[in-house]
Amino acid sequence: MAQQPWQAQVYAALRSARVTIMGYVPDAGHTHLIEAAHADPDMRAVVLTTEEEGIALAAGAWLGGQRAALLMQSSGVGNCINMLSLPVNCRMPFLTLVTMRGEWAEFNPWQVPMGTATPGVLTAAGVHVRRADQPDDVAEIVAASAALAFDSTVPVAVLLSQRLIGAKAFVK
């Protein structure tokens, strides 16, 4: 039997971790997860206008006894910094999957500064950072990161590398 593509495995890992609310700012690299979340009657998908909304959304979900995750692109990490004081200060879990830009065959130079700064900025803000580069590893890294976030109640970001996602093609 053919192996599921890693994107489907990641969604299954989030469901196994009992994530029921998924906030997202759309990104091409998250297409599968976003579509799967909307199609799943047991998942609440929430489209956000800016990434920090997803941190507050996750905090509210935790207060109410549910688990949320945030999907965003590395450019959105910069929008999140002050809001990260919420899970850090309140000893809440936080799980985000970050599709990386600006690091692998990037065409758009405007993506490079925030892509380069992403791991350092997250670490400085108190977030545990994990990184997935290989398709075979992604689901396991997401599962382990979800366990770390929700069982040890800490903020965790999983960076999905641009090589893994595939660099965006700007030519038609």
Next chain:
Amino acid sequence: MRHDGTLRRRAVVAALLREPGDLLVVTGLGAPSYDAAAAGERPMNFYLWGAMGGAAMVGLGLALAQPSRRVLVLTGDGGMLMGMGSLATIAAAEAPNLAIAVLDNARYGETGSQRSHTGLTTDLAAVAAGCGWFATATARDMTEVERLHARLRCEALFAVIRIAADEEPRHLPPRDGAYLTDRFRQAIGVVRN
């Protein structure tokens, strides 16, 4: 836009939170947190002391996680302006058990009472309506505030309450976020997750 707020904020919040029952309350940083604490400190109040702009979205996450309970977000005009995009997010998410009340003094009270956009050109109730909130209201006297007491507990209502810019004595609630989180979850019966 000339701001016409005359209401006393403590009287407004005391009226809104009278007989709170099991109402879940999320407050934005600064005076809204002090007002809610002055009206009656309770575990089902979750006070933000930072994370400016996040109160409404904390309310949405809570409302989605607890669909059978009522959630009320109390925040100031500065906090709501900072999280203005969340008005679009919340309208699109259609949470019938969430209401927001903005205590609008047209000032950034915590930082020296500088004028905010609601005292200049912005009408937050109109912004909410434009984002797709079906029910919006603006209260300018205590009779209208009293009407909000019921509406905020049964409608997906966005209400602006024009309060005076006068500062009240600080009434500080607990500010340890982990403590506030744990006691809130215990109070509503979240055992583990």
